[in-house]
Amino acid sequence: MSAADYQVVIVGAGPTGLMLSNLLGRYGVRTLIIERLHELIDYPRAIGIDDEALRSMQAVDLVDKVLPHTVPHHMVRAVNSQGRVIAEMAPQTDEFGWSRRNGFIQPLVDRVLLAGLDRFPHVEVRLGHELLKIEQTSEQVACTIQDVGSGQVTRVTAEYMVGAEGGRSFTREWLGANFEGVTLPDRCLVVDVADDPLGTPNAIFGADPVRSWATFGLPHGIRRWEFMLGDDEDNELAESDAFVRGLLTDHVRSPERLNIIRRRVYTHNARIASAFRRGRVFIAGDAAHVMPVNAGQGWNSCIRDAVNLGWKLAAVLNGTSSAALLDTYEVERRDHVRGMVELSVGMGKAFASRGRLREVARTVVGTAVEYLPPVKRYVASMRFKPMPSYTRGAVVTTEIHRSKSILPAHGVNRSAGRLFIQPKVSAPDGAVKLLDDVIGLRWAVLAWNNDPRRLLSEKSVEALERLGAAFVQAVPEVQREWTAANASDGVTVIGDALGRVKKWFDDKPYSVLFLRPDRVIAAECLAVEADRTTEKLLDAISYLA
Numbered sequence: 001m002s003a004a005d006y007q008v009v010i011v012g013a014g015p016t017g018l019m020l021s022n023l024l025g026r027y028g029v030r031t032l033i034i035e036r037l038h039e040l041i042d043y044p045r046a047i048g049i050d051d052e053a054l055r056s057m058q059a060v061d062l063v064d065k066v067l068p069h070t071v072p073h074h075m076v077r078a079v080n081s082q083g084r085v086i087a088e089m090a091p092q093t094d095e096f097g098w099s100r101r102n103g104f105i106q107p108l109v110d111r112v113l114l115a116g117l118d119r120f121p122h123v124e125v126r127l128g129h130e131l132l133k134i135e136q137t138s139e140q141v142a143c144t145i146q147d148v149g150s151g152q153v154t155r156v157t158a159e160y161m162v163g164a165e166g167g168r169s170f171t172r173e174w175l176g177a178n179f180e181g182v183t184l185p186d187r188c189l190v191v192d193v194a195d196d197p198l199g200t201p202n203a204i205f206g207a208d209p210v211r212s213w214a215t216f217g218l219p220h221g222i223r224r225w226e227f228m229l230g231d232d233e234d235n236e237l238a239e240s241d242a243f244v245r246g247l248l249t250d251h252v253r254s255p256e257r258l259n260i261i262r263r264r265v266y267t268h269n270a271r272i273a274s275a276f277r278r279g280r281v282f283i284a285g286d287a288a289h290v291m292p293v294n295a296g297q298g299w300n301s302c303i304r305d306a307v308n309l310g311w312k313l314a315a316v317l318n319g320t321s322s323a324a325l326l327d328t329y330e331v332e333r334r335d336h337v338r339g340m341v342e343l344s345v346g347m348g349k350a351f352a353s354r355g356r357l358r359e360v361a362r363t364v365v366g367t368a369v370e371y372l373p374p375v376k377r378y379v380a381s382m383r384f385k386p387m388p389s390y391t392r393g394a395v396v397t398t399e400i401h402r403s404k405s406i407l408p409a410h411g412v413n414r415s416a417g418r419l420f421i422q423p424k425v426s427a428p429d430g431a432v433k434l435l436d437d438v439i440g441l442r443w444a445v446l447a448w449n450n451d452p453r454r455l456l457s458e459k460s461v462e463a464l465e466r467l468g469a470a471f472v473q474a475v476p477e478v479q480r481e482w483t484a485a486n487a488s489d490g491v492t493v494i495g496d497a498l499g500r501v502k503k504w505f506d507d508k509p510y511s512v513l514f515l516r517p518d519r520v521i522a523a524e525c526l527a528v529e530a531d532r533t534t535e536k537l538l539d540a541i542s543y544l545a
Contacts, residue, residue: 016285181271
């Protein structure tokens with residue numbers, strides 16, 4: 001079998017394909033990305049980017065170019081038909097280094113991701129090319145693609161292929177996967193306006209029993225309105241000038257003067273593919289799952305898919321893990337995606353459903369939330385949002401050895417399979433930076449107080465070095481310079497500049513973490529168990545010695 005033209009072919013230059021291409025570009029993987037359209041879609045679509053996604057933009061060195069197109073701390077208030085606030089989501093925490101909820105303009109961020117590929121000579125982009133056929137052998141995938149303009153047909157080969165071409169995915173059909181779920185009965189009219197006539201910075205959900213609505217203040221003078229449609233209001237009527245401006249009459253004076261840049265009727269789907277993989281071919285993003293817009297997690301879930309699959313493809317292609325590691329992609333992503341779909345459907349039922357009984361229920365619940373501070377904090381901080389939490393896959397979840405020197409209550413406070421925080425720390429040169437900027441896009445062994453190399457055998461160190469792991473010792477800032485002067489060669493000493501690293505470890509029954517490139521905690525242990533835990537970790541990621 002001759003060598004493949006590319007290591008990975010990606011179909012679809014939406015957020016999933018663009019993010020995955022940037023990750024593979026950073027890992028040095030020869031990649032081809034094709035897109036049927038000649039240009040990226042240029043109208044606003046998704047409008048919410050979360051802290052996890054911004055952390056991913058940071059991982060590919062593009063966050064500084066993304067941030068100008070965002071509104072940090074994008075507050076959301078839900079009001080009833082009398083204008084009374086019945087719920088408020090205003091999370092102020094930044095445990096992952098960024099604002100938890102942000103408004104954004106998707107086309108501008110997608111363009112940043114596309115432009116980011118110019119950095120990588122080993123990543124090729126072909127816009128205006130469509131996938132026609134997929135053929136697979138035990139060693140390669142062959143893709144027949146057509147230049148949409150000229151009609152010229154070519155055939156390229158790759159070691160792996162990822163279909164990220166959206167909800168009508170050709171690749172998903174080729175997999176033979178069912179798109180399981182439902183199309184929800186309610187339809188929604190989306191109206192985007194330039195030169196924002198209100199200018200307020202946040203978002204409001206109007207839980208009106210007659211017609212629910214929402215409005216969002218977005219970057220660069222863009223405002224969005226969304227209106228629920230009745231069964232007797234067809235798409236042609238809903239998109240007409242008279243109907244649109246009639247809906248806007250209650251929201252803004254002189255709606256006929258608005259600069260409307262887009263109007264479109266949407267149906268909402270809640271679906272997950274029955275399979276994410278067939279041999280060397282994968283699906284990701286909207287090709288694998290779609291969800292209603294209510295929770296603002298569709299675009300963000302696409303980014304999570306790309307990040308989860310990206311480091312695993314790179315590990316297999318560079319020879320540090322066997323292809324069995326790729327089985328963990330679907331294992332890890334499916335349950336989390338299901339949680340996001342259920343959250344999106346649930347929020348739609350809570351705030352966008354019609355009827356007087358629903359209105360009464362919302363008012364009662366809103367009153368309870370207002371007068372029960374713990375519930376109010378729970379809602380305001382969006383703790384209901386499902387976080388990635390893997391109990392299977394590329395993680396080690398064996399029981400931690402119990403020690404009398406560890407408080408018994410700590411035995412249940414596990415973190416393997418969850419994202420590690422990203423506080424600001426002092427780098428070796430004393431500069432205060434976000435943790436990921438110090439560690440880089442790679443594996444890391446992070447130990448509180450201890451020198452991680454001194455905890456590990458020579459064999460374990462060699463294996464972790466082959467993975468490209470960083471060895472990181474975290475200490476109180478007052479100890480940083482002394483510790484750095486006495487650390488082993490190859491150990492990065494960071495100072496706990498704000499005390500947040502220690503605070504995180506305060507309530508944990510372990511002191512050593514093994515962090516994946518996507519910053520999921522792959523394994524955790526006490527210092528004395530570091531060597532044994534390394535062995536379990538290498539097995540969990542299908543390490544090739």
